[in-house]
Amino acid sequence: MGIFSKPKKQQDSKSANTQEQVFLGENFDVRMKWFKDTFQKSDDITFHELTANQTRCGIVFLQCMVDQQLFDDQVLKYIVSPNFASSRKELFHKLLDLKSISTMCASILTDIREATDLVLDGKIIIFFEGDSRMLAIPLTSVEKRAVGETANENVIRGPREAFVEDIHTNITMIRRKIKSPDLKMEQLQIGKYTKTKVMIGYIEGLCKEELITEVKQRINQIDIDGVLGSSYLEECIDNFPLSPFPQSQKTERPDVAAASLLEGRVVIFVDGTPIPLLLPVTMYMFLQSAEDYYQRYFLSSFIRLLRYAYLVVSLLFPSFYIAITTFHPEMIPTTLLISVAASRDNVPFPGLVEAFIMEIAFEGLREAGIRTPKAIGQAIGILGALVIGQSAVQAGIVSAPMVIIVSLTGIASFIIPAYDFAFTIRLLRFPIMILAGSFGIFGLMIGCILIYIHVVNLHSFGVPYLSPTAPLRPNDLKDVFIRAPWWLMKRRPSFVGSSDSNRLTIKKSISEGDED
Incomplete structure (x- = not known):
């Protein structure tokens, strides 16, 4: 551990x-x-x-x-x-x-x-x-923010309410959804000076006792001056603190937290922050959205497959372009090769430097749009996309295909629902670009293999990060790459280790239909 x-x-x-x-x-x-x-x-x-x-x-x-x-x-x-x-x-x-x-x-x-x-x-x-x-x-009388809509996890058909900074309000929203005495909330106090309230929520009988004990043990080991957010605890309880991959899931939606509790997971609430931690977590959970469970299963499955495709695009597209234009031009069709070569005729930089210039400029524009007031944040994005990109192409600093590649890559990163996981993919994009610019397709494959070796060795509170694909659990694949209909997902995920695996029982088979 x-x-x-x-x-x-x-x-x-x-x-x-x-x-x-x-x-x-x-x-x-x-x-x-x-x-x-x-x-x-x-x-x-x-x-x-x-x-x-x-x-x-x-x-x-x-x-x-x-x-x-x-x-x-x-x-x-x-x-x-x-x-x-x-x-x-x-x-x-x-x-x-x-x-x-x-x-x-x-x-x-x-x-x-x-x-x-x-x-x-x-x-x-x-x-x-x-x-x-x-x-x-x-007789406490403290001003607090009213319950409003989520800022980062929007849905079309689902609930609109979001967690707030008051821990008691957040627990009340969970209690409204799970009306069972088996829902337990154990309070801890962390922080020498802040004395921050921390609530560990779980459903007794669904959550493993070993998981509850491990969570409480790790939190009790923290001796810190103050806890001002759930991220303070997150970094202190991770199995692999040096890994760029997030090892706990964050949410601002009560329905997502309630669904995690019903799967046998643990939710950690921290007073003063609207974002609790969900434990344990696997990599595939970061590619799932609350919207998946409010739409029809075939629509949700299509969108989820689209996310996996754009995950590959976000991670590898610039590196693949650098590799084939620098080392493997024979892989490009002749007509397209002539077009790419003509667009790069006046560019003074190699493909790797060109990609780094555009990627860093895009990341700067993204950060500027987040930190500036909302009234002008959208204007900054439009200004960067239209004016700076077009001017850079006309000035011969970058080529037009590179602008297209970086723009499509940036859009692909926005499709990933979990912000911290998307940030990790954006971060890993740069070392893979260096490998691709140095060794071509061979370097790109080396980067992918190193990432896979690292990910396959990660664990989140005893659960393999790539579960249920590594190790393979066929019964749990119904809610990974696609979302099967609810009447087929009768059992809870086995990798959580819940003592009660039965989640759904239908008295009348769906295939029988309505005979009346």
């Missing part, structure tokens, strides 16, 4: 993430001093010292994360009321009996360090003199 197989490192990280509990007893002044010393120079922390029924009461909360008006109306007015409780001992019990508090999922605690963490999480901490217990009331 690589760097994650060292038990000593696991033990060290666990001890670093464990905080010792602190109990300060019933003394009011000691507890209030703890809070003030802990949050000194933090002007956004509010400290209230009140007298309720001749009993000192302390209230601590974070101003920007608490609905203070609701707290005043639902809780505070009862605390300061002289008729609320008849004695100090009755005060805490009366407060818990309030209908407003009982519906807020309030919690009781005695650990002052835990109370400090809850203040930073947006809870209101209330404690009384002579009582070691503290009450944490969740």
Whole structure:
């Protein structure tokens, strides 16, 4: 398992993430001093010292994360009321009996360090003199983005909702789709300073226990200052961190995450990011789109085969053009060879340098279109395609066929649904171009063989990266190169190792038809 197989490192990280509990007893002044010393120079922390029924009461909360008006109306007015409780001992019990508090999922605690963490999480901490217990009331009021449409995984017939940055909203969207008590959500906390919530979701009985244990073990081994996105965890839990190929799937669609859970996979949610991680993953999953499962199976199969064809185009087309024009011109038909030679007559650069100039210029235009405001991003793409390309051809810097080759290659890379996998293909295009420009078709084949050797040795949490083709599992090929109809995909993918392989049962055979 690589760097994650060292038990000593696991033990060290666990001890670093464990905080010792602190109990300060019933003394009011000691507890209030703890809070003030802990949050000194933090002007956004509010400290209230009140007298309720001749009993000192302390209230601590974070101003920007608490609905203070609701707290005043639902809780505070009862605390300061002289008729609320008849004695100090009755005060805490009366407060818990309030209908407003009982519906807020309030919690009781005695650990002052835990109370400090809850203040930073947006809870209101209330404690009384002579009582070691503290009450944490969740009245969090934080601005968050509303659920909207997906930005990168658009579909025609499927749902339009997308994950947001709030982890509880994301889990709610999953719970709405999978209404089963077997859907488990285990919470972890990562980050010395950020204390980021991480939820590990899986369906008990479908997901292998070994996979769940391995995921939790790798996450618990991470000792980091802060986690601001799921990519922080992704790089720390990969089996092969030096590989350019992604080893976990990302999505912003709740339906894709729910489908992964139903296959027996694990979903990792990270608070503050709308993109969870799906584990394990195979290479073929990056060529699947949510749209495949909302269209008729023969339409989806055609589009999926088209993606595989354009995957080859995106990876090898420029290299193939460089190889045949530089080393193997006899492979080109005579008429086409004359046309290509005439277009390259005034170009001062060899094919490899010409391809590098165009590819780097295309990547620069792509990045500029992403980073610029949306109002002018499209204009940059049009400007680069029409003006710069045409001007470069007229100036004799590049040939017209090379512009066509690079443009078609760029379009092919956009067809790949997964952005990180498409980026890997774009990155591998450059070393293959160098091999093709140095050794021709032989160099191109050497590059393909090296990539295949690397990919066939990759694993994602114990699952071979090329599964179900290597090793071959014929029953799992129904949803790889094509998408078979739902009534034929009766079993879950076997490479996930789910204990319950049956996914679909049809009481009446489709082939029987309707005899009425």
